[in-house]
Amino acid sequence: MIRKRQISSSAPTVRTQPDDLHEWVLSLPWVVERSYNVGTPGVRSFAIDCEPLDRRRLWLVTGLQLGLQADSVGIAVIVPFETASAVEDAGWGQAVTQMPPQHVLVAVSDDVAVRGPDLEMLLLIAYSDAMT
Numbered sequence: 001m002i003r004k005r006q007i008s009s010s011a012p013t014v015r016t017q018p019d020d021l022h023e024w025v026l027s028l029p030w031v032v033e034r035s036y037n038v039g040t041p042g043v044r045s046f047a048i049d050c051e052p053l054d055r056r057r058l059w060l061v062t063g064l065q066l067g068l069q070a071d072s073v074g075i076a077v078i079v080p081f082e083t084a085s086a087v088e089d090a091g092w093g094q095a096v097t098q099m100p101p102q103h104v105l106v107a108v109s110d111d112v113a114v115r116g117p118d119l120e121m122l123l124l125i126a127y128s129d130a131m132t
Contacts, residue, residue, distance in 0.1 A: 093107055
């Protein structure tokens with residue numbers, strides 16, 4: 001179950017501008033940017049690369065359009081089935097396609113993308129799932 005937490009007005013949050021978002025994501029421990037296929041300008045993918053835990057997993061893609069508005073950041077997270085269901089139930093996104101093993105690519109709702117605290121929470125949930 002996804003629970004909303006109180007965020008004080010002085011707490012730093014992710015900004016929804018692409019460069020700010022990418023900078024914030026790359027500031028998380030063990031997050032690396034992975035190269036993406038040539039021919040997909042603007043698409044960026046991020047993974048966990050944690051040698052101490054032997055964990056390497058893609059968890060975030062930005063710049064995908066997936067039927068979204070042309071000016072959308074096109075944020076999508078890769079999460080387990082259970083998390084994808086909770087994200088859909090909360091209205092934060094929609095499952096787009098199945099990913100191996102037992103994960104789903106979820107397109108983040110544009111409504112969530114413009115609300116920094118909700119987007120931050122969703123990204124931290126996806127990050128946490130990738131670390132476990």
